[in-house]
Amino acid sequence: MASIKIPTPLRAYAGGEAQVTVAGATVGAALNDLVTQHPDLKAHLFNGDDLRSFVNVFLDDEDVRFLEGMATEIGADAALRIIPSIAGGNANVRKIDQTALKTGQLLTIVLLVTAFVMNSPLLVLLVGLAQLTGALALPYAPYKLAYERVVKPLGIAKPNLQLGTPEPHRFALLVGALFNFTAALMLWAGAGGIGWGLVAVVLVLANLNLWLNFCAGCWMYYQLHRLGIPGFTQARLS
Numbered sequence: 001m002a003s004i005k006i007p008t009p010l011r012a013y014a015g016g017e018a019q020v021t022v023a024g025a026t027v028g029a030a031l032n033d034l035v036t037q038h039p040d041l042k043a044h045l046f047n048g049d050d051l052r053s054f055v056n057v058f059l060d061d062e063d064v065r066f067l068e069g070m071a072t073e074i075g076a077d078a079a080l081r082i083i084p085s086i087a088g089g090n091a092n093v094r095k096i097d098q099t100a101l102k103t104g105q106l107l108t109i110v111l112l113v114t115a116f117v118m119n120s121p122l123l124v125l126l127v128g129l130a131q132l133t134g135a136l137a138l139p140y141a142p143y144k145l146a147y148e149r150v151v152k153p154l155g156i157a158k159p160n161l162q163l164g165t166p167e168p169h170r171f172a173l174l175v176g177a178l179f180n181f182t183a184a185l186m187l188w189a190g191a192g193g194i195g196w197g198l199v200a201v202v203l204v205l206a207n208l209n210l211w212l213n214f215c216a217g218c219w220m221y222y223q224l225h226r227l228g229i230p231g232f233t234q235a236r237l238s
Contacts (some may be wrong), residue, residue, distance in 0.1 A: 172217020
């Protein structure tokens with residue numbers, strides 16, 4: 001049967017057990033069986049029928065929120081872990097899939113290089129739209145779909161979940177989108193030097209992020225936060 005590891009702060013509500021054997025074909029069913037066995041756990045794990053925002057459930061080192069959530073299927077010998085967020089439950093700190101970010105950066109580089117070779121302002125505009133939909137966290141964002149429907153299912157790259165907040169990365173996408181939109185307009189206006197120069201800036205920054213893990217847009221976001229600019233609410237994790 002599947003098992004769930006209980007974190008130390010919650011063991012008092014699970015009869016002192018560090019690990020509980022549970023039944024169920026999905027993560028949700030396994031958690032329901034857990035709280036059936038230990039009812040005192042329910043208030044600490046669930047808000048009504050929903051998993052609390054500061055409770056993270058991992059299956060084989062992957063946060064189930066980045067899989068199929070509570071509907072994630074599990075095997076008979078699955079090992080689940082419950083991990084409350086740091087500081088007893090800071091809902092602002094979430095898990096960021098670095099592989100998803102890298103996928104977007106790589107696609108940006110490939111598509112913009114292709115746009116330059118083909119001399120295609122339209123492709124530059126489409127890259128900007130892809131970045132904008134990502135910045136707005138829309139469910140049909142092309143980079144998100146490429147990662148979730150191609151990269152992950154085919155096993156091209158494994159998820160790499162790290163503590164973080166998505167807002168700085170979304171701001172970086174927004175900055176990239178603005179550069180690409182402006183570049184496309186310049187190219188259509190016949191100002192090729194300016195247009196491709198802006199594209200080159202995006203390419204350099206995307207490569208810095210992809211290979212050296214330096215996110216210039218994120219850095220800008222944190223500086224604006226330090227200055228107290230409204231809307232920039234997330235501080236850099238220490």
